[in-house]
Amino acid sequence: MxxxxxxxxxxxxxxxxxxxxxxxxxxxxxxxxxRAPLPPVITLPSGEEASAFTQGPDWYAVVTEGNEILIFARDSGKLRQRISIEHD
The missing domain is CATH 1.20.5 (Single alpha-helices involved in coiled-coils or other helix-helix interfaces)
Structure with a gap:
């Protein structure tokens, strides 16, 4: 047993x-x-597809498939800055 x-x-x-x-x-x-979770209120420029999303206190950023970071104002939703990611 x-x-x-x-x-x-x-x-x-x-x-x-x-x-x-x-x-x-x-x-x-x-x-x-x-896929990267995006709030429905974000409208990306035409031809851009999101691969990542992050947010801060008064902004949110979207990393695109074209290796750019798009930073938007949280209150207005307007594009504040566009940063190109360089490859080695």
Missing amino acids: LRFLRRLVTLLTTVMIAGVLMILVMLVIRYRTT
Whole structure:
């Protein structure tokens, strides 16, 4: 009976470890395939697609697929600054 209980505990431990690993893999896959979350009030210049978003106290910034950072005023939504990202 003790041998059966030991095997059962080992099996349960293995299944729990596999379950946790499976959940972690699923989370990583999900977050790699999702697009950058953008509030619906942001309108980007034509032809631009967002890849990242961040915000500060009175501004928010969008990193575009064209390697530019667009900084908008939070109160008016107008483009305040456009920064080009240089490649090496």
